[in-house]
Amino acid sequence: MTAQPDASRDEAVIAALVAELGERTVLAGPDRPARNESDWSTLGPQAPLAVVRPATTEAVAAAMRICARYGVPVVPQGGLTGLCGGARPVPGAVALSLERMTGIEAIDPASATMTVRAGTPLQVVQQAADEAGFLVPLDLGARGSCAIGGNASTNAGGNRVIRYGMTRDMILGLEVVLPDGGTVTALNTMIKNNAGYDLKHLFIGSEGTLGIITRLVLRLFPKPACTMAALCALPDYDAVVGLLAAARRGLGPMLSAFEVMWPDYWETVGDMPGVRVPLPQGHAAYCLVEAQGTDEAYDAPRFQAWLEQQAEAGLLADAVVSRSMADVTAFWGVRDACSEFPLVLGPHEPFDIGLPVATMDAYVRACKAALAGRLPGAFALFYGHIGDGNLHIVAGLKGAHPQPKDVIQEVVYGLVREFGGTVSAEHGIGLTKKPWLGHVRSEAEIALMRRLKAALDPDGMLNPGKVV
Amino acid sequence: MTAQPDASRDEAVIAALVAELGERTVLAGPDRPARNESDWSTLGPQAPLAVVRPATTEAVAAAMRICARYGVPVVPQGGLTGLCGGARPVPGAVALSLERMTGIEAIDPASATMTVRAGTPLQVVQQAADEAGFLVPLDLGARGSCAIGGNASTNAGGNRVIRYGMTRDMILGLEVVLPDGGTVTALNTMIKNNAGYDLKHLFIGSEGTLGIITRLVLRLFPKPACTMAALCALPDYDAVVGLLAAARRGLGPMLSAFEVMWPDYWETVGDMPGVRVPLPQGHAAYCLVEAQGTDEAYDAPRFQAWLEQQAEAGLLADAVVSRSMADVTAFWGVRDACSEFPLVLGPHEPFDIGLPVATMDAYVRACKAALAGRLPGAFALFYGHIGDGNLHIVAGLKGAHPQPKDVIQEVVYGLVREFGGTVSAEHGIGLTKKPWLGHVRSEAEIALMRRLKAALDPDGMLNPGKVV
Incomplete structure (x- = not known):
């Protein structure tokens, strides 16, 4: 790594990138697009040294080689929709966007x-x-x-x-x-x-x-030939676990979603304009079960029969079953209404944790109690892909500016550690969850991650400071 | 790594292992069991320095630490059923068997x-x-x-x-x-x-x-609630590809096996005692299709209907469908008869290659032609898990002692490289396939594998000389 003063090094690396890849590919100075300064995390913008947009693997490799030669780190970028800052530029780095490498x-x-x-x-x-x-x-x-x-x-x-x-x-x-x-x-x-x-x-x-x-x-x-769905109200969390087991057995590999919503979620969504909530409030849990079949003539009656069996077994307090794809879409509308939470709830902290299925409801109760103790008046909605052990949480204190982010994270992630879960089920670690990685990964695991990073990237040229 | 003369180092490491783990766990000298000298590959026995059989993770770690301290390599062993020599001891190494770590x-x-x-x-x-x-x-x-x-x-x-x-x-x-x-x-x-x-x-x-x-x-x-299977004769390989696509679409995730047998295989198995081959010889390909369902009342008629559709579409020259689990077992008997090939065919070379599905029949024809050219009179049977891109081959020259192993391997693996396949679909590389790894993995890939090996095992203490 060449140890040059930064400003001249910055100029030199940009010149070398332009010389190798051309001005269309390398955008520096005022030509840098603002969109490459951040992702969908709440970290805010960070301007990269330059934005490089290669259109071939050879050009990606050339850009990486040039940056490595000058000791300038590279942050790879895709669609910039990540929620944890993984694609956000780090100071002094080149943003390498794959946006032109399509097809x-x-x-x-x-x-x-x-x-x-x-x-x-x-x-x-x-x-x-x-x-x-x-x-x-x-x-x-x-x-x-x-x-x-x-x-x-x-x-x-x-x-x-x-x-x-x-x-x-x-x-x-x-x-x-x-x-x-x-x-x-x-x-x-x-x-x-x-x-x-x-x-x-x-x-x-x-x-x-x-x-x-x-x-x-x-x-x-x-492609699936048909999709069937049901929205179910359940008497307690044991019934949720029972219904999941019955869905695995009875629907087998047709089972394509098992989404659970806790009562606070259901009530909040029920008040949102444009959302039709087809079951009344007051139940212990709500579940969206979906199956994808290969032949509607066989699979629709089978889904209906399976659901009736679960009602007879006492697992369901109430349920509606889809009669058309429009129904399926409407059911998903209840589950997808969470995308409007920023408008409805105002500022809040979103979470994407994982837990063993059996412990989820105990976690939810512990989390609500702890939040109520630490932050009287706080709201917390729980929902997620429970069949995969993935729980989403949105929590906040209405009207608080700024939000008591640290306290909420301490409560949520502290209990995740206690319950043997993960701080990231699907969103990754990036920058925002890095402080919490040690909550769910042992020192030995993190040391091995670092050993891999050192083996592949000894000089820290690629996305430095992220994940580990 | 301590640089001691070998004999005293060997004595010292065994003494250290016995001191830490006890005599029941460390078997040396005449106490070493013969079974730990080889796996199911054709490489023959190799006595290890000692056989260590720890019963806990802590004991495995202690054995590994002691061996590393004395610079004595360790070869891990499970059930010793591997076909490529991966668990066979290397000279001077300790065999670390997990056989007591059960439950x-x-x-x-x-x-x-x-x-x-x-x-x-x-x-x-x-x-x-x-x-x-x-x-x-x-x-x-x-x-x-x-x-x-x-x-x-x-x-x-x-x-x-x-x-x-x-x-x-x-x-x-x-x-x-x-x-x-x-x-x-x-x-x-x-x-x-x-x-x-x-x-x-x-x-x-x-x-x-x-x-x-x-x-x-x-x-x-x-657990699946029911299993349906059909043995099909097909007019040509295009029909095989068409039937696979139809099975993926029509049986969807119920599809649990798609096994293809080429004519030479069918004829050989048809002559074997105890194997009932329910379709006549003379077709271009034979296929075992299996589906696992969740409800026999729905799934058995659906499987039957699907099969009839394929017959109407002209994909099947002939077919039999299972009426019972005994039928399913009998159909699998035809496919599993290959386990008797050592008795029926005498010495031969077995292969476990992978190929893109579309190229398989062209590969089979090229391979047969090349073998006939290089080794007049050679036999070659083709069969395998075609739905997964996995082709098994057994090939040999009847009566030849030793078998012309090198020529057969050159033909089979040379064509695998040409057709863009893999030299190991499921059996691994171990020792026996190591010379051929470069046929299907680039220098850059192998260099990266070596970099990982060096990062985790810089002194080559664990299963040295295997894979890379």
């Missing part, structure tokens, strides 16, 4: 695989699969903006993990540029490949700290 | 997880899940002998990967002893956990070269 390279219908460039928005990937007669089951609210490479770097989750798994489970191969500018092309297209270490897992979910994902091979799935 | 530690029905010690035989794990009302879908012929830790270390496959994935996909958490004797306990029980790097993937499939797996958290699945 579907190949679809192999026989192997059911798609090769795609990392900057391609998820929605474009979904549409290309759909047109080829397949499904890319990864889906999240940011689908129009987020990039598939960012989904891989953060191991994005979403609503149908219970059936299809996380992004990790949908990836067969990767191409990656390493912190030293070397390229590892491992675009495997086979479901089974045990020839040596499976390197892709090192880069999936490591939030751009070990390499820059440039291309991916995705696994394609058959 | 189920916990089952959590709400989260559908099981915590188990690494030396537990797969069959014991399967039975414990079954008794708790769940399924461990990993299944292979060696189930009675292989250890679940070995399954994880080799990322074992098996018959139902198309539905449930490889062993990797069934593991939520791991505990591992590192080459320096440190322990990393990451016994995660949640499906979603994005708190930092997902360290388990480093150890799954790396064949005991990066760490010794001591405990695992497995994901449990619901």
